[in-house]
Amino acid sequence: MTAIASSNQPPPTDAGAHMHALVAELFPLCRSITGNGVRQTLRRLQQEIPLTIHEVRSGTPVLDWTVPDEWNVRGAYIANSRGERVVDFERGNLHLVSYSRPVHTTLSLAELKPHLHTLPDQPQLIPYRTTYYEDNWGFCLAQAQLEALPEDNYEVRVDTSLQPGSLTYGELRIQGATDDEILISAHCCHPSLANDNLSGIAVAVALAQFLSRVHNRYSYRFIFAPATIGAITWLARNQDIVPRIRHGIVLSCVGDEGMSTYKRSRHGSATVDRAVEHVLRHSNESYRVLPFEPYGYDERQYCSPGFNLPVGCLMRTPNSRFPEYHTSADHVDFVKPHALQDTLGKLHRVIELIERDRSYVNLFPYGEPQLGRRGLYEGSRGVPHLHGYELALLWVLNLSDGSKSLLDIAEQADLPFSVILRAAERLEAARLLAPAAPSVPTAATRMAINQGAIR
């Protein structure tokens, strides 16, 4: 029989504090879609999990894209005529537009202004801006500071390099009892932004640490890659692995205090979609489910029609829907240890559900078997009562004809998966239930599933 998760213990209660400390430690690094900030981030993660770091050379064709030149920063500032640095990368990496090309010149305020980016509606905050695929440079600052800048001649120095190098991403695979894989993906290309990128990284690391310690039915693949180009690069290099991915979740913005949000995969009703929605529905907390849209994080790439993987996106408050998004207010303090802990707990329940979901066959299908005689009713023999459990016994016996999984039964009975699972385990122990013969899809079937021909 296949091994399943050996522990259904929830993550330790101090996991939130550990994840938050990792967010704080990684926060100052100047990440972008390439360069040393990503490398340093991934090397730090190697102290937590045995991550493999891949380097893909600039110029490498990846699907319809090309791996760009590598960008690194030595320093960048704007100084007034007295030599005072009024904007300085050293004071915060959001000040420099990511992928700014090198420049060293002196400009009037009017000449400088087209290169300055602010948030007029949030005058105290510094925006996050990029110029990945345009040959440009710029600085970001608070609107209040811009308004206070006097006429002057400003020295502009952008000491960056933009030259052939490589794109860096990290990957960890945890072997399970089968080669079928669950994909967990987080982007790692944002500089000092805590909720948008670091929260997803921290939760993914904590989940990987947990899954490394237990026996899993599925194999797990964790990808830490720059958004868009990183996921496209991984997909381009791993097309033979794609058919093994049975379920997947992108993690992003999972550390704020907003309610949990799940964005469905392109399938809409894949097992992962149903599993996440089931866990959220039975969490006794508010939550939000969004339909798939081809905008957002790397689910866009995994759910592109050629791959069409069953990959959804787990968030708290979604991107663009919180005022701190892509600003200097997405700071370490915006991410809360209890929110990270809550996300990890829910993710753990989703994984537990997918690991344990399977079909059974009722071995006594003619009339209801006599449950009391077998000591299956709780409250008897000192077994604590579990709400819905006795009803769950009847549902599991009635619907276990081999065609319905425990998740199917939990949904039809409108009972938590954990209660249905407990009933199935006890019915199996009483020899009233047996696992249905596993139906192992062939690689060709899986390809058809992935391409949407089969559900």
Ligand code: ZN
């Ligand atoms: Zn972002």
